[in-house]
Amino acid sequence: MPESNFVDYVKIVCRSGKGGRGSMHLRHVKYQPNGGPDGGDGGHGGSVILRGSHNYWTLLHLRYQRHVFAEDGGNGGRDKCHGTDGKDMYIDVPCGTVVYDAETGKFICDVSYDGQEVVLLKGGRGGKGNFQFRTSTNQAPRYAQPGEPRQEKTVILELKLLADVGLVGFPNAGKSTLLSALSSARPKIANYPFTTLEPSLGIVSYRDNKSFVMADIPGIIEGASEGKGLGLRFLRHIERNSLLLFMVPGDTDSIKKDYDVLLGELKKFNPQLLDKRRVLAVTKCDLLDDELISMLRAELPDSQPVVFISSVTGLGLDELKDVLWNELNHESNKISAITESEEIAHRDKDMSHLQQEMHDEGVDTQDVDIEEEPDIDEADVEDLEGFEYEE
Secondary structure (H helix, E strand, O other): EEEEOOOEEEEEEHHHHHOOOOOOEOEOHHHHHHHEEOOOOOOOOEEEEEEEEEEOOOHHHHOOOOOOEEOOOOOEEEEOOOOOOOOOOOEEEEOOEEEOOOOOOEEEEEEEOOOOEEEEEEEOOOOOOHHHOOOOOOOOOOOOOOOOOOOOEEEEEEOOOOOOOOEEEOOOOHHHHHHHOOOOOOOOOOOOOOOOOOOOOEEEEEHHHHHEEEEOOOOOOOOOOOOOOOOOOHHHHHOOOOOOEEEOOOOOOOOOHHHOOOOOOEEEEEEHHHOEEEEEEOHHHHHHHHHHHHHHHHOOOOOOOOOOEOOOHHHHHHHHHHHHHHOOOOHHOOOHHHHHHOOOOOOOOOOHHHHHHHHHHHOOOOOOOOOOOOOOOOOOHHHHHHOOOOO
């Protein structure tokens, strides 16, 4: 089976540049034997910066880039020459990328819109040369500062697709069929379980040239939290969705029971998903008559909208779009308001399952060999005991 180009999970090693050391130099030229200190400052080390880009939609370009190293700052020189600043290293990622610490699983940062820049690792500041330490009582200081050390971290980049509506349902519930009926997306559709193996996005057109984005994820089954089926590895893509559309086929034994099973699996994955607004769509209603639909509607909960649809015949699709649009524009459910108030909560990684999750994603779990930092030549550098860098 060929490897998919949809990569939403990578592990990389990042390292910022260290600051250059300051120069300890005394000026000795003809006719000026006691010229005084003229050692220049060291350059600042480069930083590792994440940058959101709408030109990418997966993390495929980072799949085999295991090391991201920024440049070190240059050392200061005589005649008050400042060392060169290290070049920053930018990591372009698709919008919706979340960064976690690979050792602790802690949430680090989030890149959510195009052009957003987040400093992942800051480069070390350059040390001051002895010219900076001259005073009236110490006119020939014979010391300078070393540069600040580099920072190093192994991180996990995880993509969570940005969409307004996320589809949740069992395999063969009609999620891909609905997406193809409402948008121009063409996901794979077949009459067997787990046809969808990777998430798909589609833009649903609405009245007056309005539209919203719908995300289709692979189906989940009872026991997915224990690793059955495809597990819960794709549920991260609906953590950002403003609205969840639950899809249960009308020919099932109990619509309410299947709906409760889906809610239970979401609760095990992330309990905060239950705080999102929900809509229930009963699919494949072209197999049901009006009397049976009325009986089923009476058994379903009234706490949320319920729509009976058929993606093949188009039954209820216009009503579904009206319901989705009204729910999306609810004051408590606008994704822009959630983003501005920073109410999107990212759960930390469960370290007990991290290694297995990385193995399932095809990420190498072996330790990465990092070249050792060379010894610093301190022939003309003397660290100041107890000295603190000034901000």
